[in-house]
Amino acid sequence: MSETLLELADVHLAFPSRRNWIGKVTEQVHALNGLDLTVRRGETLGIVGESGCGKSTLAKLLMGMLKPGVGQIDRSRLPGNRVGGSMQMVFQDPLSSLDPRLPVWRIITEPVAIASRTSERSRRALAEKLAQQVGVRPEYLDRAPHAFSGGQRQRIAIARALSSEPDIIVLDEPTSALDISVQAQILNLLVTLQRQQNLTYILISHNVSVVRHISDRVAVMYLGQIVEMGDTHQVLETPAHPYTRLLMDSVPRIDVPLGEAPQNTELPGNRQLPTGCYFRDRCPWAESACATPQPLRTLSGNQSARCWKAEKVIVSAS
Numbered sequence: 001m002s003e004t005l006l007e008l009a010d011v012h013l014a015f016p017s018r019r020n021w022i023g024k025v026t027e028q029v030h031a032l033n034g035l036d037l038t039v040r041r042g043e044t045l046g047i048v049g050e051s052g053c054g055k056s057t058l059a060k061l062l063m064g065m066l067k068p069g070v071g072q073i074d075r076s077r078l079p080g081n082r083v084g085g086s087m088q089m090v091f092q093d094p095l096s097s098l099d100p101r102l103p104v105w106r107i108i109t110e111p112v113a114i115a116s117r118t119s120e121r122s123r124r125a126l127a128e129k130l131a132q133q134v135g136v137r138p139e140y141l142d143r144a145p146h147a148f149s150g151g152q153r154q155r156i157a158i159a160r161a162l163s164s165e166p167d168i169i170v171l172d173e174p175t176s177a178l179d180i181s182v183q184a185q186i187l188n189l190l191v192t193l194q195r196q197q198n199l200t201y202i203l204i205s206h207n208v209s210v211v212r213h214i215s216d217r218v219a220v221m222y223l224g225q226i227v228e229m230g231d232t233h234q235v236l237e238t239p240a241h242p243y244t245r246l247l248m249d250s251v252p253r254i255d256v257p258l259g260e261a262p263q264n265t266e267l268p269g270n271r272q273l274p275t276g277c278y279f280r281d282r283c284p285w286a287e288s289a290c291a292t293p294q295p296l297r298t299l300s301g302n303q304s305a306r307c308w309k310a311e312k313v314i315v316s317a318s
């Protein structure tokens with residue numbers, strides 16, 4: 001097993017959503033509710049779950065843009081142990097994440113300029129090298145982001161993320177804003193770059209098909225928790241948690257992306273957290289024992305699930 005780069009232990013994070021007249025918080029959105037996660041060098045860790053389950057909050061937390069309310073993030077094994085240099089992020093919408101006023105060669109090398117004093121000439125040369133790696137023509141590097149197509153802009157965002165030679169790249173819905181044909185090109189590019197540069201990816205998507213294609217391991221999120229985790233083929237071929245099964249059932253056989261959230265898996269409010277298993281209200285297999293909170297339990301191999309009935313569910317699924 002390859003070395004652990006990053007570890008999260010029992011991370012909780014809530015946003016204040018309502019205050020009274022003296023400014024006291026009277027209501028919170030519970031975005032992350034006890035998250036344990038390990039990221040290993042060289043892997044693609046897929047994180048899948050429907051809209052609102054806390055994926056982007058997790059991404060921002062990993063990047064140091066948000067602090068956990070409770071729990072720990074251990075970055076001590078990251079070389080350099082620094083956010084910004086050793087971790088970079090690619091967002092869903094490249095147009096809003098790239099500075100519209102700058103020529104793209106400056107955008108691509110921004111992380112390098114922030115991290116160290118580098119001459120304009122060497123930044124330019126680096127931008128040309130990276131442009132070549134991601135499939136952007138070097139002669140277009142003086143243009144601004146709006147002059148490029150969506151797919152090209154996402155290539156630019158990837159080049160930017162690569163520029164500081166990060167150990168981990170967090171990709172938050174990197175293909176969700178793109179046409180289907182372009183989505184595949186970007187995913188293939190990510191796979192190629194990973195092979196060439198021994199990158200570690202955390203790939204976040206609401207779309208099981210996207211995660212299935214390039215992830216080594218998958219974590220399934222529901223209401224700010226990981227409800228199932230394991231090797232991609234295990235989790236997606238023999239899902240153990242009832243939520244994963246519902247998620248898989250709502251994925252069309254041909255790999256068409258999931259547009260809207262599937263109807264029978266709608267999220268309950270994260271303002272008032274459920275007691276016991278968070279999923280029991282909509283679980284077809286729920287029993288009285290599900291009123292107790294469920295820990296993530298190891299089943300077989302690397303697969304684990306937050307459900308006491310998980311083994312029985314696997315059997316009945318096959």
Ligand SMILES: Nc1ncnc2c1ncn2[C@@H]1O[C@H](COP(=O)(O)OP(=O)(O)O)[C@@H](O)[C@H]1O
Binds near residue numbers: 015016049053
């Ligand atoms: N800055 C914020 N302030 C208040 N609530 C937020 C904030 N960011 C996210 N949330 C809420 O936290 C929950 C998780 O959001 P998010 O992490 O964006 O989910 P996802 O990326 O899975 O769609 C949602 O209910 C969302 O409305």
Ligand SMILES: [Mg+2]
Binds near residue numbers: 055056057173
């Ligand atoms: Mg999101």
